[in-house]
Amino acid sequence: MTTRKTASRSEGDRMSAICHGIRRAIIEGALFPGDRLPEDALGESFGVSRTIARHALGQLAAEGLVDLRRNRIATVAAPTPADARDIFDIRVALERQVVGHLAGHLTDAQIRELKDIVRQEHDARDGPEGASIRLATEFHIRLAEMTGRPILVRYVTEICYRAGLSLSSLGRPHSSECAISEHLQLIDTIAKGPADKAAQMMADHLEAVASRALLGGQEARGRDLVSILAPYRGD
Amino acid sequence: MTTRKTASRSEGDRMSAICHGIRRAIIEGALFPGDRLPEDALGESFGVSRTIARHALGQLAAEGLVDLRRNRIATVAAPTPADARDIFDIRVALERQVVGHLAGHLTDAQIRELKDIVRQEHDARDGPEGASIRLATEFHIRLAEMTGRPILVRYVTEICYRAGLSLSSLGRPHSSECAISEHLQLIDTIAKGPADKAAQMMADHLEAVASRALLGGQEARGRDLVSILAPYRGD
DNA sequence: CATGACGAAAGTGCATGCACTTCACTGCTT
DNA sequence: AAGCAGTGAAGTGCATGCACTTTCGTCATG
Numbered sequence: 022m023t024t025r026k027t028a029s030r031s032e033g034d035r036m037s038a039i040c041h042g043i044r045r046a047i048i049e050g051a052l053f054p055g056d057r058l059p060e061d062a063l064g065e066s067f068g069v070s071r072t073i074a075r076h077a078l079g080q081l082a083a084e085g086l087v088d089l090r091r092n093r094i095a096t097v098a099a100p101t102p103a104d105a106r107d108i109f110d111i112r113v114a115l116e117r118q119v120v121g122h123l124a125g126h127l128t129d130a131q132i133r134e135l136k137d138i139v140r141q142e143h144d145a146r147d148g149p150e151g152a153s154i155r156l157a158t159e160f161h162i163r164l165a166e167m168t169g170r171p172i173l174v175r176y177v178t179e180i181c182y183r184a185g186l187s188l189s190s191l192g193r194p195h196s197s198e199c200a201i202s203e204h205l206q207l208i209d210t211i212a213k214g215p216a217d218k219a220a221q222m223m224a225d226h227l228e229a230v231a232s233r234a235l236l237g238g239q240e241a242r243g244r245d246l247v248s249i250l251a252p253y254r255g256d
Numbered sequence: 257m258t259t260r261k262t263a264s265r266s267e268g269d270r271m272s273a274i275c276h277g278i279r280r281a282i283i284e285g286a287l288f289p290g291d292r293l294p295e296d297a298l299g300e301s302f303g304v305s306r307t308i309a310r311h312a313l314g315q316l317a318a319e320g321l322v323d324l325r326r327n328r329i330a331t332v333a334a335p336t337p338a339d340a341r342d343i344f345d346i347r348v349a350l351e352r353q354v355v356g357h358l359a360g361h362l363t364d365a366q367i368r369e370l371k372d373i374v375r376q377e378h379d380a381r382d383g384p385e386g387a388s389i390r391l392a393t394e395f396h397i398r399l400a401e402m403t404g405r406p407i408l409v410r411y412v413t414e415i416c417y418r419a420g421l422s423l424s425s426l427g428r429p430h431s432s433e434c435a436i437s438e439h440l441q442l443i444d445t446i447a448k449g450p451a452d453k454a455a456q457m458m459a460d461h462l463e464a465v466a467s468r469a470l471l472g473g474q475e476a477r478g479r480d481l482v483s484i485l486a487p488y489r490g491d
Numbered sequence: 492c493a494t495g496a497c498g499a500a501a502g503t504g505c506a507t508g509c510a511c512t513t514c515a516c517t518g519c520t521t
Numbered sequence: 522a523a524g525c526a527g528t529g530a531a532g533t534g535c536a537t538g539c540a541c542t543t544t545c546g547t548c549a550t551g
Contacts, residue, residue: 294533296533306532310533310534328532328533329531329533
């Protein structure tokens with residue numbers, strides 16, 4: 022009933038709306054590795070048919086966020102520690118490139134925008150726990166977008182989401198405090214410092230994030246998908 | 257009629273069969289950037305319904321090999337020179353990692369396998385023109401697979417196909433001769449040499465391939481999709 | 492009490508049908 | 522001859538339906 026048939030408004034692909042919703046739910050830790058994602062529940066939750074939900078799951082599987090096995094219910098992907106190691110190595114390589122392209126070329130407006138994200142990170146310090154991870158991720162993605170290289174952006178975005186999933190799966194609760202000051206330092210060094218110093222700082226930052234997250238790994242099962250996804254329907 | 261209903265034989269996902277077919281057709285230059293890929297023609301060509309063809313196109317679009325615009329016929333992606341530059345930069349970063357993991361750890365069997373691929377490249381020197389590009393690509397993908405890191409493999413594979421598409425789109429006919437000797441040198445250095453030397457050689461090799469391919473850019477239109485894809489149905 | 496068989500319920504795999512959009516072509520106007 | 526509206530054909534977007542597979546609870550049996 023909530024679905025409008027010939028919606029005159031720009032409806033920028035309902036499939037990507039599902040993808041966005043699930044990505045966010047994953048990155049914020051609302052969805053856990055192993056959680057089931059049945060096509061009809063998904064479709065119902067977003068007000069579309071199974072066909073579209075299925076298509077969305079295919080995309081998410083291609084991004085490595087969802088496990089898709091034939092004749093089986095799709096699940097949120099469960100990265101192994103080896104996967105996580107792999108993901109962070111690749112992430113370092115890609116974000117080094119980002120920093121390399123950006124070093125010394127940040128405009129004042131860009132610096133302001135980045136600092137604003139960090140400020141939001143600061144404000145979310147003791148709000149809902151997922152928000153800080155999402156903001157930290159957004160920082161890195163915005164950084165990539167500032168290079169103006171769409172393909173690099175795509176890969177950085179994807180690997181950031183995978184890293185976020187790995188963290189929520191294998192990491193401990195998250196110590197956001199340090200990431201904030203590191204992000205501020207990063208902005209400064211990218212703006213001023215020589216490219217290789219900035220790249221190295223990025224690599225160190227990511228290594229720190231990765232190693233800060235070891236141990237742990239909780240499980241949760243049988244929670245209600247529709248209520249989990251409810252906040253992620255809109256945007 | 258050609259479709260068998262309950263095919264008892266292992267049919268490892270018919271969708272990925274389409275993806276494989278199109279990827280190969282693209283990498284071998286049988287499909288050109290801008291070529292149309294209508295869902296029903298695709299489905300008919302592979303003996304499946306539009307549903308599956310559509311799904312396959314979605315995957316290929318996620319990989320950047322296909323352009324998908326709402327209400328429009330899918331086309332083979334047409335990378336711009338800027339895209340190509342971007343793609344090769346990322347490729348260098350990723351393949352540096354591959355070499356870094358592999359340096360000094362190649363087994364004799366692996367060295368033999370790699371040399372065998374290069375031998376095939378040599379044999380295909382003046383065979384069908386697409387074959388040498390495919391083999392060169394296979395060399396790099398096998399190299400990645402030898403790291404045993406599935407996620408790295410996925411990204412390297414994807415970026416290799418994109419690079420292949422860029423080459424077929426923007427490159428000149430291809431001078432395979434040099435790539436062959438460079439591949440042989442690479443094997444040696446990865447097997448023996450220090451990691452950073454091998455990584456640098458890989459970077460240089462890829463830069464050489466990239467810069468060898470500038471200029472050019474031909475167009476072809478209105479060719480018959482079914483006959484183009486016929487050789488790519490089976491495997 | 493454990494165990495295994497069976498059957499219904501839940502879920503996926505896929506083709507088909509219909510509404511809507513875009514495309515290509517025709518013939519009319521200037 | 523150059524544009525341009527109109528119109529059928531071609532193509533996509535999506536929901537639905539049916540066959541098949543998996544899952545899970547139930548009950549009979551050792």
